[in-house]
Structures are given as structure tokens and as C-alpha cells.
Amino acid sequence: MEKYSQGKHFSALAALFLMGDAVICLPGNRSRQFVLIGALLAVLLAVVETLAVTALINRLMRTGRQTMLKGIASVSAALFAFWCGVRCFRQFVRFVSDILLPKTGKVWIAVIFLTVLLFLLAKRSEVLLKLALMLFWVVVGVIVLIVVLSVKDFKIAHIAVYRLPTLKELGEECLPFLPGIVFPALLIPPAQAVICGKPDCRGSLSGTFFGGALVLACFTDSLLLFGVKLSERLPYPLYSAVSTVTVGPLFTRMDGAVYGILFVTALVKCTVSFKLSIALLARLRREISRRCKLAEM
Amino acid sequence: MRKGWIAAAVLGVCLLLTGCADIGSSAKDDRKLMVSSIGFDEAGDKIKASVEVIIINSENYDSAAKTKVLTGEGDNIEQAIGKIGSSLTKPMLFNHCGVIGIGKGIGAERFAEICAYCFSDERITLSAYMITADDCETLFTGEPEASVTVGYDMMGIIEQESAETGVVYNSRYFEVESKREEGKNTFSLPHFVRNSSGIAVDGMTVFHNDRQIKQLNNDEAGLYALITGEIRKGRVKLNAGEYEVTDRKLSWGKNRITLKVKVDEKNKTDAFKQTLLRFRREIEQETGLDAFGFTDMLNQRNPGEKRSEADFAEIDFTVQCRVKGEDEKNGKVQSR
Incomplete structure (x- = not known):
């Protein structure tokens, strides 16, 4: 497991985790003129908090005994991870139900996704890490292709700013990215601790950075095509952006690319979230059982 | 036992999401009439929708596909398209609609209604070209020359015209809607005519606050594009x-x-x-x-x-x- 803890495997997993459902939904419906600056700030925040949480976890792990603080941190992380997983799962089902299979009941979409999810949860962590590395490069390739094919329709005026934002405006622009990028990044170091044995700055940081960069690339693609106001109205900006890709007068119908990206990133996010939640709650349960036995003695 | 509980929990969560929808209808999607262009003209107080559909002989795939123009009138767009749909044996497929035509008489309110309809109907692709014409039904009627439908011909003509004259029409639906959303009051769409030699671009129509204010010929369109940067x-x-x-x-x-x-x-x-x-x-x-x-x-x-x-x-x-x-x-x- 040592070779996976610091290398590109966890980095790829963290990047896909951070992309999750954010890649399809951003910029969201509260975007304004400085939304791109807000997004950049959100990614920066995510990177900084990954560093901070890694340091905190390393410190907690150094104290051998289970303290109250460790217990609270474990429960909080477990519940938050569960919430992230459920949120991502619901978003995925909603997208597939709205766009891909509008006449198919959500229950069937959920069954397929949950089946694959359970299969991955039952596998060892090494399988997840290897899969993440392979899928990461596929996702990167597809996103690069989408951006390259969209370049001819980009309008720089859509992201041009003619004055600097105030702090209040910057804060407001950063808000839509909190549940999608900033808060989920908190789970990357504990996920590394559970999946790889111990948290490590290199893997977590690079994963957060690359994941944030890829989300930004998709999000900026939408902004350059549609502008801020129209991107705000679109429920799934990346999907709409891909539908505009043409070669001359011909539609390329690259929608399948978006379905693939979202399936991969949502699957990874849900798997990591639930794996983390289950692992933390299991550890807590073991510790409580151990203490109960000690108390009986 | 544990796997059984997991399977039961999964099924329970799935059932909570929604009731089962009709999953059989998706099998019918392959039998729809493909719409290549949709146009809107004013008909008194009503709006007339014209659609160009591709008809394929499902009993003889070797025979060439034909096109047909169908029209329907209504107080609003949904009614107009509904009237067309009710006269057909198969439903219409809008996912490959390449052209959205705006007739000469369409005013600002109707134009806003058309844009809102195209946005809300996710089947109509954002990449469809918006064009103007004196009468959309007349424009769509006729034999296509270079492709399967008149609508797809128009798409090719716009690209070709742009390459020859240097004018960038920026008339795809998402480009027009982006300008309207950003609060821009002015935009232009290519104007098509049907003459003895077929269909051709004859300049552009300038819009201001969704209202058609001026039709420019090809020479004027070039000067206009030079000034506005398109x-x-x-x-x-x-x-x-x-x-x-x-x-x-x-x-x-x-x-x-x-x-x-x-x-x-x-x-x-x-x-x-x-x-x-x-x-x-x-x-x-x-x-x-x-x-x-x-x-x-x-x-x-x-x-x-x-x-x-x-x-x-x-x-x-x-x-x-x-x-x-x-x-x-x-x-x-x-x-x-």
C-alpha cells in the first residue's frame, strides 16, 4: 500500500473525487460578473485547507489513544462524507433522468449506479486506486478535446473584467463553489488516511490542484461560450457546452463524452465518500466496543 | 445474509426515489419524424409554426429520404406545434433541428416567446442557426440541393458565405441568447431568400430589443459587420x-x-x-x-x-x- 499512498494513484483519485458532481453543475445560479475569479479563489481555498487538514490528521494520528477530539472528528467526517456521497448520487440521478434517459424511471438509473458502486465498495482499495489512475487520463483527454473543439466559438469578452472586485463581491462569487469544491476538499486527507494508511501532502495537494484545474477548465469553457448570465440559467452548463461543438455546419453530438465524465467522477466521489464514512464509523464502533469491554472488566 | 441486507437497502432507497415510470416508451424513440428546421411566422393574432421533417420509408431503406413541410397555427408556440403533431402518425424529433427561422412579421414579444420556447425545450439544440426570412414556410418548401433537407443546406450556405465574405454571423441560438442575456440590445441574423436558383443568403436583419428594425443587403451587411466587429x-x-x-x-x-x-x-x-x-x-x-x-x-x-x-x-x-x-x-x- 506504501507505493499508492504518495504516488499518482491517490492524486488521480483525489482529482476525480473533487470533480464529482461539480463538473456538470457549476457555475450555478448565483453567478455574476466576477464568477471566474470566485472560482479561482475557491480552488485556492481547497488547496490550502487540504494542507491544513493533512497536518491536523497527522497530529491526531500521532497520539496513540483515542481522545474525545478524535471521536468528534471521526463522527463529523463520517457524517459529512455520507452527505457528500448522497448529494453527488442525487445529482447524478437527476442529470441522467433529465437528459439521458428522460422516459426511464429514476429507480432503474439508481439501481445501475448503486450496483456498480457496491461492487467498487466491496473491492480492495488498490483496485479503486488503479481504476482511478486509468480513468483520470481518459477524463483529462476528453476534457482537453472538448475545450480544443470549442475554442473557435470562444468569446473573450464573456470573461473580460474592467475593474477589480470588492471583497464583498469576491465573497459572494465564491459562495456557489463552497458545497461543490471547497467543502468536499476537506475529505481528501481523511480519505487518504483510510484508503492509503496515512495522509500525505503530495498526493492530496496534487489531486486537489488537478481536480480543481479540471473543474475550472470545464467551467471556463461554458463561460467563454455562453457568458455568465446564460451559463447561470443553464441547469447543466458543461452538457450544453458540448452540444454546441460543431465541425463546420455539422453537429458532432459529443454528449456521450459528458455522460462518461459524469459517470466516472460521480462514481468515484460516491465510492470514496461512502468508503470513508463506513470506515470511520466502523473504527468508532470498534473503539466503543473496546471501551465497553474495558469498563465491564 | 449481509449481502442480502445490502441488496434490500439498495432496493429500498431506489424505490423511495420515485415511482416506476413507463420504461417501455423509450423503445419507440427510434420511430420519430426528424425535424431539420423550424420556422415561425405571424398569422394575424396567431403564430404559425412551420417544420421541415425528414420522411424515411421504413419498408424500403434504399429509397431516398424525402422532406415535407408541415404547418400549424395557434395562439402560442405550444399550440401551433401541437397542431402539427396531432396530424402526424409519429412524434417529431427536434434533437437534430439545424435552423430556427424567424418570419418578417414576428415582433419583439413573439421573438422573446420563441427564444424562451427554444430554451425550455431541451430537445432543440443550442447550436441551431437562427435566420430570418420573408416567409419561413415558403423558404423551407422546395428541393434541397446539397444535402438531405433545405435546413441543412442553409447551415452549409451560412458557413460558406462566412468563409467567402468574411462576415461572422454569430447567429447560432446560444450566441443570440447569450447577447440577449448579457443585456445587449442589438444583434443581427442572416436573411435567406428563395429565388429561381434556390435559396441564398441575402444580407442580414438587424434586431434591436428583439424587434426587426432594418434589413440589409449583402453589401450593407459587410459594412455593418466591419463596424460591429463581427x-x-x-x-x-x-x-x-x-x-x-x-x-x-x-x-x-x-x-x-x-x-x-x-x-x-x-x-x-x-x-x-x-x-x-x-x-x-x-x-x-x-x-x-x-x-x-x-x-x-x-x-x-x-x-x-x-x-x-x-x-x-x-x-x-x-x-x-x-x-x-x-x-x-x-x-x-x-x-x-
Whole structure:
């Protein structure tokens, strides 16, 4: 497991985790003129908090005994991870139900996704890490292709700013990215601790950075095509952006690319979230059982 | 046992999400009539929708696909399209609609209604080209020349025309909707006509606040595109090759817009300059409106000073025309 803890495997997993459902939904419906600056700030925040949480976890792990603080941190992380997983799962089902299979009941979409999810949860962590590395490069390739094919329709005026934002405006622009990028990044170091044995700055940081960069690339693609106001109205900006890709007068119908990206990133996010939640709650349960036995003695 | 509980929990969560929808209907999706163009014309108080559909003989796939134009009228777009749909044995498939046509009589309210309908109907792709025509039904009727349908022909003609003249029409639905959403008051769409030799682009129609205010012929469309910036970089021929423009830049002041162009021949600089200035005056006098979107341009670059559209005539528009190879003499250039 040592070779996976610091290398590109966890980095790829963290990047896909951070992309999750954010890649399809951003910029969201509260975007304004400085939304791109807000997004950049959100990614920066995510990177900084990954560093901070890694340091905190390393410190907690150094104290051998289970303290109250460790217990609270474990429960909080477990519940938050569960919430992230459920949120991502619901978003995925909603997208597939709205766009891909509008006449198919959500229950069937959920069954397929949950089946694959359970299969991955039952596998060892090494399988997840290897899969993440392979899928990461596929996702990167597809996103690069989408951006390259969209370049001819980009309008720089859509992201041009003619004055600097105030702090209040910057804060407001950063808000839509909190549940999608900033808060989920908190789970990357504990996920590394559970999946790889111990948290490590290199893997977590690079994963957060690359994941944030890829989300930004998709999000900026939408902004350059549609502008801020129209991107705000679109429920799934990346999907709409891909539908505009043409070669001359011909539609390329690259929608399948978006379905693939979202399936991969949502699957990874849900798997990591639930794996983390289950692992933390299991550890807590073991510790409580151990203490109960000690108390009986 | 544990796996059984997990399976039961999964099924329980799935059942909670929603009731089972009709999953059998998706099998019927392959038997729909494909719509290649949709057009809207005013019919008194009602709106007339015209759709060009592709009909394939499912019993003999070797026979060529045919097209048919169907129309329906209604108080609103849903009714009009519903009337068309009710006369068909198969439902219509809009996912491959390439052209959205706007008839001459369509006013501002109807145009907004059309844009809202196209946005809300996710089947209509954002990449569809928006065009204008005197009458959409007449335009769509006829034999296609280069492709399967007249609509797809129009898409090819727009690309070809753009490559030949240098005018960038920016008329795809998402481009038009983006401008409207950003608060831009002015945009233009290519205008199509049907004549004895088939369909062709005959200039463009200028819109202001969703209302069609002026129809320009091909020569005028080139000049309009040069002023508004909707023109390709590189060598561009205008007025049927009379002027060859090699460079174009805009610079802005507080109440001033300067268009800097370079042409190929020295003896044409004054004539071209006068042509552009006269063109601007004539269009604004005829329409009484800021037909070139100068107010939008200045407001975008000076967001702190929102100027009123009513003052558009006071905006100083000047043209500096040089020969290719001459250096810039004064001031900085801000390119657009």
C-alpha cells in the first residue's frame, strides 16, 4: 500500500473525487460578473485547507489513544462524507433522468449506479486506486478535446473584467463553489488516511490542484461560450457546452463524452465518500466496543 | 445474509426515489419524424409554426429520404406545434433541428416567446442557426440541393458565405441568447431568400430589443459587420470585392469610438472612410435607434458609467483608414 499512498494513484483519485458532481453543475445560479475569479479563489481555498487538514490528521494520528477530539472528528467526517456521497448520487440521478434517459424511471438509473458502486465498495482499495489512475487520463483527454473543439466559438469578452472586485463581491462569487469544491476538499486527507494508511501532502495537494484545474477548465469553457448570465440559467452548463461543438455546419453530438465524465467522477466521489464514512464509523464502533469491554472488566 | 441486507437497502432507497415510470416508451424513440428546421411566422393574432421533417420509408431503406413541410397555427408556440403533431402518425424529433427561422412579421414579444420556447425545450439544440426570412414556410418548401433537407443546406450556405465574405454571423441560438442575456440590445441574423436558383443568403436583419428594425443587403451587411466587429481576422472583401480590408481595430474614449481599418489601395482610403460614415448616419437616421450597438460597446468598457441609449446619436464615431503597410501615428490601439 506504501507505493499508492504518495504516488499518482491517490492524486488521480483525489482529482476525480473533487470533480464529482461539480463538473456538470457549476457555475450555478448565483453567478455574476466576477464568477471566474470566485472560482479561482475557491480552488485556492481547497488547496490550502487540504494542507491544513493533512497536518491536523497527522497530529491526531500521532497520539496513540483515542481522545474525545478524535471521536468528534471521526463522527463529523463520517457524517459529512455520507452527505457528500448522497448529494453527488442525487445529482447524478437527476442529470441522467433529465437528459439521458428522460422516459426511464429514476429507480432503474439508481439501481445501475448503486450496483456498480457496491461492487467498487466491496473491492480492495488498490483496485479503486488503479481504476482511478486509468480513468483520470481518459477524463483529462476528453476534457482537453472538448475545450480544443470549442475554442473557435470562444468569446473573450464573456470573461473580460474592467475593474477589480470588492471583497464583498469576491465573497459572494465564491459562495456557489463552497458545497461543490471547497467543502468536499476537506475529505481528501481523511480519505487518504483510510484508503492509503496515512495522509500525505503530495498526493492530496496534487489531486486537489488537478481536480480543481479540471473543474475550472470545464467551467471556463461554458463561460467563454455562453457568458455568465446564460451559463447561470443553464441547469447543466458543461452538457450544453458540448452540444454546441460543431465541425463546420455539422453537429458532432459529443454528449456521450459528458455522460462518461459524469459517470466516472460521480462514481468515484460516491465510492470514496461512502468508503470513508463506513470506515470511520466502523473504527468508532470498534473503539466503543473496546471501551465497553474495558469498563465491564 | 449481509449481502442480502445490502441488496434490500439498495432496493429500498431506489424505490423511495420515485415511482416506476413507463420504461417501455423509450423503445419507440427510434420511430420519430426528424425535424431539420423550424420556422415561425405571424398569422394575424396567431403564430404559425412551420417544420421541415425528414420522411424515411421504413419498408424500403434504399429509397431516398424525402422532406415535407408541415404547418400549424395557434395562439402560442405550444399550440401551433401541437397542431402539427396531432396530424402526424409519429412524434417529431427536434434533437437534430439545424435552423430556427424567424418570419418578417414576428415582433419583439413573439421573438422573446420563441427564444424562451427554444430554451425550455431541451430537445432543440443550442447550436441551431437562427435566420430570418420573408416567409419561413415558403423558404423551407422546395428541393434541397446539397444535402438531405433545405435546413441543412442553409447551415452549409451560412458557413460558406462566412468563409467567402468574411462576415461572422454569430447567429447560432446560444450566441443570440447569450447577447440577449448579457443585456445587449442589438444583434443581427442572416436573411435567406428563395429565388429561381434556390435559396441564398441575402444580407442580414438587424434586431434591436428583439424587434426587426432594418434589413440589409449583402453589401450593407459587410459594412455593418466591419463596424460591429463581427468579421473574420485577415483579408476581407467588402462590397463585392470593391474594398479589401486587411486589418480592423476599435479604440474607445469616454464618448467616442474610433474604427481603424487598413485597405489594400491608397486611392480608396477616403472613399471607404466616407462610405462607412455615411452608412452609419443613414442607418441610424432611418431607424432612429442605436442600430450598431455603440451604447452597449461603451457601457461594457466603462461599467461605472451607464449611458442611456437615447444619447446614442451623441456618440462620436470616427473612421481612420490607412493603406496596409502604413504605421500607426498617434495613440494606443485597443483591439476588439
